[in-house]
Amino acid sequence: DTAVSQTPKYLVTQMGNDKSIKCEQNLGHDTMYWYKQDSKKFLKIMFSYNNKELIINETVPNRFSPKSPDKAHLNLHINSLELGDSAVYFCASSAVYEQYFGPGTRLTVT
Amino acid sequence: DQQVKQNSPSLSVQEGRISILNCDYTNSMFDYFLWYKKYPAEGPTFLISISSIKDKNEDGRFTVFLNKSAKHLSLHIVPSQPGDSAVYFCAARIMKTSYDKVIFGPGTSLSVIP
Numbered sequence: 001d002t003a004v005s006q007t008p009k010y011l012v013t014q015m016g017n018d019k020s021i022k023c024e025q026n027l028g029h030d031t032m033y034w035y036k037q038d039s040k041k042f043l044k045i046m047f048s049y050n051n052k053e054l055i056i057n058e059t060v061p062n063r064f065s066p067k068s069p070d071k072a073h074l075n076l077h078i079n080s081l082e083l084g085d086s087a088v089y090f091c092a093s094s095a096v097y098e099q100y101f102g103p104g105t106r107l108t109v110t
Numbered sequence: 111d112q113q114v115k116q117n118s119p120s121l122s123v124q125e126g127r128i129s130i131l132n133c134d135y136t137n138s139m140f141d142y143f144l145w146y147k148k149y150p151a152e153g154p155t156f157l158i159s160i161s162s163i164k165d166k167n168e169d170g171r172f173t174v175f176l177n178k179s180a181k182h183l184s185l186h187i188v189p190s191q192p193g194d195s196a197v198y199f200c201a202a203r204i205m206k207t208s209y210d211k212v213i214f215g216p217g218t219s220l221s222v223i224p
Contacts, residue, residue, distance in 0.1 A: 033212075040216070041197075041217055042214070042216055043199065043217075044214070045211060045212060045213070048211070055209065055210060056209065056210065056211055090153050090154070092153070094210075097142050097144065097159050097203070097205075098144055098156035098159055099144075099156065099212065100156065101154045101155070102153050103151075103152055104151070104152070104153050
């Protein structure tokens, strides 16, 4: 049973397009996150949600809009994609201290 | 401004010997420190953690040491095994009622040579 799943695993698209990445966790956790791992391999937090409410938005452009329809899901929608958005995006969830990560979505913007 | 630093991008160790991965941080507000292991094309996997009020935590072959005065922590793996070859991320967490942030270091790539 996959604890944190993301779809799609790979996403190739052109500049200017709008795309979504879906995330689901079956661990019953209250808190979910989106991270971006850039070309230099730094993992940076983008958003943190607790019980469907946004608690952290790390100066991410407005083109990125997370949506949490319920506690188990946190989707990421990106408008007007830019070349610099190319990265691996990880979803994660957390109960207390440690986080559980999804397998990542590699986004390539051409 | 990198609040969590891992100054060694890579480390090679012989199988059976000890691996020591180091991490330094700048913010004394961190409540919790964690180590994650990452294989290529997979998400990071939680390994071990330590509260800011402790100085040592051990779990099987893995031990994390925290020196608060030096703002330094280290992960010891003994004995090292080839399957331990991966990228190891140090992370620091601030947990408040309405604020929860985790900051990751840049990672250290560990190679365990058979």
